[in-house]
Amino acid sequence: MHYGIDVGGTKTEIAIFDRHWQRLDHWREPTPAEDGAALLTLLAAMVAEADRRSGARGTLGLGFPGVIDDRGCLVTANLPGLRDLPLAPALSGRFDRAFVIDNDSRCFIVSETGPGGAAEGATHAFGAILGTGAGGGAIVEGRLLTGAGRFAGEWGHLPLPAAARERYGLPLLDCGCGLEGCLETYIAGPGLVRLHCHFGGESSSAEQWHRALLAHERSARLAHECHLDLLGGALANVVKLLSPQTIVIGGGLSTLDEIVDSLPAALRRHLFAGVDVPMIVRSRFGAASGVRGAAMLGAGLNGERLA
Ligand SMILES: [Zn+2]
Structure with a gap:
């Protein structure tokens, strides 16, 4: 199983994909954009729920809006709660597995050049x-x-x-x-x-x-x-x-x-x-490219392992 999370300024979505990249399940939660600690807790809870629903322990990729700077911090107006927080170290204590993070624009092109994409x-x-x-x-x-x-x-x-x-x-x-x-x-x-x-x-x-x-x-x-x-x-x-x-x-x-x-x-x-x-x-996937591309990065397609 592969999990992709798309963290948006108002909603955060997670999707579960099988090894053929069929989406098996997905759901959304409101993003606590102002509260970094609450957001990290939410992400961990969504991954635990994905494990429960899939009966597996999926690979994990996360897409965030904005740019990740060379300190590993997110530069975006949409998630003030994560300002000046190096993302990979902050997340690594929350997940019991390796994961990949990148920005949503990169998740988009990974998804669209991946299986089933418009530029497969x-x-x-x-x-x-x-x-x-x-x-x-x-x-x-x-x-x-x-x-x-x-x-x-x-x-x-x-x-x-x-x-x-x-x-x-x-x-x-x-x-x-x-x-x-x-x-x-x-x-x-x-x-x-x-x-x-x-x-x-x-x-x-x-x-x-x-x-x-x-x-x-x-x-x-x-x-x-x-x-x-x-x-x-x-x-x-x-x-x-x-x-x-x-x-x-x-x-x-x-x-x-x-x-x-x-x-x-x-x-x-x-x-x-x-x-x-x-x-x-x-x-081909429109807004759903966020979770799909994040999941593909987490599965090692096109990506590098960050944490
Ligand atoms: Zn500009």
Whole structure:
């Protein structure tokens, strides 16, 4: 048996998989995001309950939101209770088995290149999650790329090119990471809403922008063209650095055909002549990639053992 846990800012999910990666059981608990000790206790109790339900002692992987820094601490606004707490040592006293931790964006691409995933078997792949933020993770030479500082794949915090900002007259925006002008603030869901407002539209969610686009509103169309140009340029940077054969798109924006179907052409404009645009596919497991990828890391697929 393999267990995967996806710790979110509001809910924490655990899933039990068999050796063929069929999900046998799963459930969720509210996350005590403000209380680190309570969260660690909850995780231990969920694993004990998984042992009871499965009648086994499964391998264990955990995915967390945000970035794990080189002290092993989580950098995220979503789980204030775990701030400045080196995760692996804090967890090792709670579980009676080895485990792997990583961030949810990396769990996503491990899941999507694993058994049954949208890029199953790909040895060079990039996972781009476009939701409230722009997360990412890369598989290179068949292995999950972590990097010396463990923040490899953070494409959302590359800067928007100054030329692109000038072309569209965009403001320089502060990012939650402490930098300014990060791509994430323009290309993730809230960024698309900002672009819509920038071009004179009125929306407070990507769904509202989408409805305006379907209603042929000019501001929504201008925002769409600008967003595709910025997103195409951002993904082209990833292609130039990592040369993936497949890019898997996840997160809320991946459900919109107008974005996903237009991406190959948008990338093409930012790549050298003669360079093929990678295959661009939607995620197969969506939000369930978090538990699945964590479980696969815990089972030793693509991963390294941390604790
Ligand atoms: Zn940033």
